[in-house]
Amino acid sequence: MAAPASTLTIDLVARFPGIVTAETRPNFAGFIVEKDALVEVATAIRDEFGFDLLTAVTGVDYHPENKMEVVYHAYKTTGGPGLVFRVQVPRVDPVEVPSLIEVYPSADLQEREAWDLLGIKFTGHPDLRRILMWEGYEGHPLRKDWQEPFYEEDFKPFKSRWPDGKHVSAEDKTPLKDNLKFPQDFDPEKWIPDEADKLLYSSLERYTVKSEDGMSTDRIVVNMGPQHPSTHGVFRAAITLDGETIAGLKPVVGYLHRNHDKIGERNTYLQNMPFTDRLDYFNSMSNNLGYAIAVEKLMKIQVAERAEYIRVIMAELSRVQNHLVFVGMLLNDLGAMYTPALYAFEERELILDIFEEVSGARMMCNYLRFGGVVRDIQPTAMQKIKNLVFDRLQAKTDEMERFLSENEVLVSRLKGVRVVDAETAIKFGVTGPVLRAAGVPYDLRRADPYSVYDRFDFDVCTRQNGDMMDNYLIRIDEIRQSLRILEQAIKQIPEGPINSQKPAYQVRVPAGEAYGRIESPKGELAFYLVSNGKPNPWRYHVRPASFVNITCLEQMCIGTKIADFVALLGMLDIVMGELDR
Amino acid sequence: MDNEKLSLPQYDIPDDIQNAVAITTLDRLYNWGRRSSVWPLMFGLACCAIEMIAAQASRYDMARFGMEVMRPTPRQADLMLVSGTVTKKMVPALVRLYNQMPEPKYVVAMGACASGGGPFKEGYNVVAGIDKFLPVDVYIPGCPPTPQALIAGMIKLQEKIDKESIRKVSWYNKKNKGDANYVPVPILGPDLIDPRRNAEIKSTYAAKATQESA
Numbered sequence: 001m002a003a004p005a006s007t008l009t010i011d012l013v014a015r016f017p018g019i020v021t022a023e024t025r026p027n028f029a030g031f032i033v034e035k036d037a038l039v040e041v042a043t044a045i046r047d048e049f050g051f052d053l054l055t056a057v058t059g060v061d062y063h064p065e066n067k068m069e070v071v072y073h074a075y076k077t078t079g080g081p082g083l084v085f086r087v088q089v090p091r092v093d094p095v096e097v098p099s100l101i102e103v104y105p106s107a108d109l110q111e112r113e114a115w116d117l118l119g120i121k122f123t124g125h126p127d128l129r130r131i132l133m134w135e136g137y138e139g140h141p142l143r144k145d146w147q148e149p150f151y152e153e154d155f156k157p158f159k160s161r162w163p164d165g166k167h168v169s170a171e172d173k174t175p176l177k178d179n180l181k182f183p184q185d186f187d188p189e190k191w192i193p194d195e196a197d198k199l200l201y202s203s204l205e206r207y208t209v210k211s212e213d214g215m216s217t218d219r220i221v222v223n224m225g226p227q228h229p230s231t232h233g234v235f236r237a238a239i240t241l242d243g244e245t246i247a248g249l250k251p252v253v254g255y256l257h258r259n260h261d262k263i264g265e266r267n268t269y270l271q272n273m274p275f276t277d278r279l280d281y282f283n284s285m286s287n288n289l290g291y292a293i294a295v296e297k298l299m300k301i302q303v304a305e306r307a308e309y310i311r312v313i314m315a316e317l318s319r320v321q322n323h324l325v326f327v328g329m330l331l332n333d334l335g336a337m338y339t340p341a342l343y344a345f346e347e348r349e350l351i352l353d354i355f356e357e358v359s360g361a362r363m364m365c366n367y368l369r370f371g372g373v374v375r376d377i378q379p380t381a382m383q384k385i386k387n388l389v390f391d392r393l394q395a396k397t398d399e400m401e402r403f404l405s406e407n408e409v410l411v412s413r414l415k416g417v418r419v420v421d422a423e424t425a426i427k428f429g430v431t432g433p434v435l436r437a438a439g440v441p442y443d444l445r446r447a448d449p450y451s452v453y454d455r456f457d458f459d460v461c462t463r464q465n466g467d468m469m470d471n472y473l474i475r476i477d478e479i480r481q482s483l484r485i486l487e488q489a490i491k492q493i494p495e496g497p498i499n500s501q502k503p504a505y506q507v508r509v510p511a512g513e514a515y516g517r518i519e520s521p522k523g524e525l526a527f528y529l530v531s532n533g534k535p536n537p538w539r540y541h542v543r544p545a546s547f548v549n550i551t552c553l554e555q556m557c558i559g560t561k562i563a564d565f566v567a568l569l570g571m572l573d574i575v576m577g578e579l580d581r
Numbered sequence: 582m583d584n585e586k587l588s589l590p591q592y593d594i595p596d597d598i599q600n601a602v603a604i605t606t607l608d609r610l611y612n613w614g615r616r617s618s619v620w621p622l623m624f625g626l627a628c629c630a631i632e633m634i635a636a637q638a639s640r641y642d643m644a645r646f647g648m649e650v651m652r653p654t655p656r657q658a659d660l661m662l663v664s665g666t667v668t669k670k671m672v673p674a675l676v677r678l679y680n681q682m683p684e685p686k687y688v689v690a691m692g693a694c695a696s697g698g699g700p701f702k703e704g705y706n707v708v709a710g711i712d713k714f715l716p717v718d719v720y721i722p723g724c725p726p727t728p729q730a731l732i733a734g735m736i737k738l739q740e741k742i743d744k745e746s747i748r749k750v751s752w753y754n755k756k757n758k759g760d761a762n763y764v765p766v767p768i769l770g771p772d773l774i775d776p777r778r779n780a781e782i783k784s785t786y787a788a789k790a791t792q793e794s795a
Contacts, residue, residue, distance in 0.1 A: 186786050227678060257706045274700070
């Protein structure tokens with residue numbers, strides 16, 4: 001695997017002397033930017049150096065050094081290595097950093113997340129509300145001095161879990177015998193709970209306009225979700241409607257916020273592997289791959305040759321089933337209830353059978369290890385994969401296309417309905433099939449190759465119109481390309497060991513940072529890790545594709561009809577486990 | 582319960598009308614009808630929801646048990662399948678949905694998270710089991726439970742329905758006036774406030790403060 005590409009070919013220090021300094025900590029890359037000049041430097045990074053895609057914004061709490069850091073990862077949509085720049089501020093409340101939303105609108109939701117979880121105030125952000133937790137929640141959970149109600153120790157494995165007969169359940173340690181913590185002298189009867197929605201609706205108020213002749217048009221706010229059959233889980237959107245047309249939209253997320261980052265920072269590196277399964281629960285193999293790549297970057301180890309091929313096979317199989325289910329669910333959203341989804345689930349079951357045979361679990365595979373995979377593919381499983389790839393999936397994809405792609409009802413529903421154009425998509429950090437359907441050939445398997453994808457012959461699918469039809473067709477195209485990769489990988493897979501490392505409960509990870517990213521079926525999935533040499537990560541951040549992609553949702557929906565909102569949301573192919581973490 | 586068990590054999594039915602008449606108790610008929618048409622609320626929380634869909638799909642086919650009619654509105658649903666991690670942010674909506682469901686209603690906690698918090702139990706936003714708020718009828722283990730496990734859980738629920746008696750069920754009891762199972766909706770405060778525990782919360786945190794000052 002390629003080492004994190006050197007970013008020092010870009011001399012930001014010479015361009016901004018005195019403002020930008022090069023990062024000097026070992027195993028850290030990039031530049032440190034003075035807080036006050038951040039917007040200016042970021043503008044230059046975008047316009048002069050061409051890093052048009054800001055993929056990740058996250059904070060790190062360096063509690064012992066009494067400082068906070070905001071890390072930005074910028075990439076070029078033409079491919080190549082990225083640029084890391086960061087701002088360091090003293091850890092004194094209020095921790096303030098200028099917002100980059102004007103330069104990179106893709107920072108919007110991610111800055112809100114950093115505010116919510118780390119308490120970093122982004123000055124100039126127009127709508128800095130909590131996003132994953134609710135307004136009014138006490139504390140910023142990812143700060144290192146913040147402890148959850150069930151806090152035991154900083155790092156796992158907890159001593160109470162050792163079987164010496166003195167096990168204490170977590171409930172017994174808290175005053176309320178529950179996962180609850182309140183401030184001192186708190187009186188629940190005096191609490192006024194309506195604050196959160198008031199703030200949300202006030203952020204939508206800018207859409208209430210009065211016409212010049214004094215007529216005020218009545219606009220209504222409609223809440224879709226969190227329980228709604230077409231929002232793919234517990235997604236909620238507060239939509240302002242002008243008649244039937246969408247005038248404004250705010251995504252409200254966090255209904256499945258399972259505290260992935262906080263739990264991940266208590267876990268050892270290996271313990272996090274099963275948790276990554278539960279991010280994007282359609283594609284646990286891809287999640288495993290992204291996390292393994294990030295940790296392997298930190299550990300600087302090679303992956304066993306055979307394991308690389310197994311990983312590619314598993315990742316592509318999971319892409320095939322994801323896109324099949326996408327098509328089925330899309331048709332569900334459009335009103336063709338169940339039947340297309342049943343076709344998709346038929347193939348999905350066969351792919352899950354393979355996952356079950358190699359890993360032991362249908363959905364939560366927990367299959368990859370650092371340096372390889374946990375167990376080899378048995379010949380029977382390999383035969384199943386061959387049967388599927390060479391004999392079945394191709395025909396089934398053709399069948400799906402035959403049924404759907406020229407179906408008159410579907411075409412008239414999808415064709416010409418705008419999703420997003422290339423420029424807006426890049427601005428708002430959209431990645432994955434949605435970006436490619438808008439005509440940008442940005443696929444990490446080519447743009448920033450990982451694993452052994454550089455050895456395979458496949459095309460980066462693009463479509464030109466960026467309408468719903470293209471978004472649907474590109475999924476079918478990608479299934480075909482995945483099958484091409486699978487055919488080559490099955491033919492080329494070498495014999496040999498499946499892990500370059502010895503099996504171990506704990507891995508040694510040197511201090512440093514790593515940003516491991518992959519092209520997951522939904523877009524760029526990345527893991528940002530900071531290690532301080534201990535068995536547990538100091539910072540464990542997931543940059544999920546779904547979460548950043550919905551930054552663009554409002555842009556996509558304004559001006560369209562409410563009936564299309566469901567389809568547009570379906571196009572983004574969000575999955576709540578990943579979106580809320 | 583199959584059709585043979587539905588009728589009671591101790592009554593003699595004349596041979597010529599045996600195909601036309603069945604004798605049974607009202608309880609059995611009533612339960613047989615209800616257990617064969619349990620309509621779940623169409624509502625997925627997390628990973629388990631995907632296995633719930635898989636159980637509805639052709640290979641496992643929950644329609645065999647009369648459970649394929651997923652209703653997106655709580656007003657038409659009999660069963661709440663809590664399929665995934667219940668977060669504090671979500672639980673008010675969940676309780677509200679439960680209150681809107683008409684009697685008779687059942688709750689199945691599907692998977693480790695809904696049963697007791699699962700792998701995410703220690704998380705600050707996670708409710709360690711939906712049974713802290715709603716009365717759960719069946720717990721299904723697994724992370725996520727396979728479709729087979731889900732179906733086994735549903736069969737357990739059917740067994741539970743079989744044992745009910747129309748004379749004793751709470752929803753025909755006049756004393757209850759229809760709100761026997763009403764659960765107060767939790768409130769999102771500095772942390773999740775369960776209105777049933779207001780006094781406890783107040784005394785716990787007030788007592789702590791006086792101890793520290795003393």
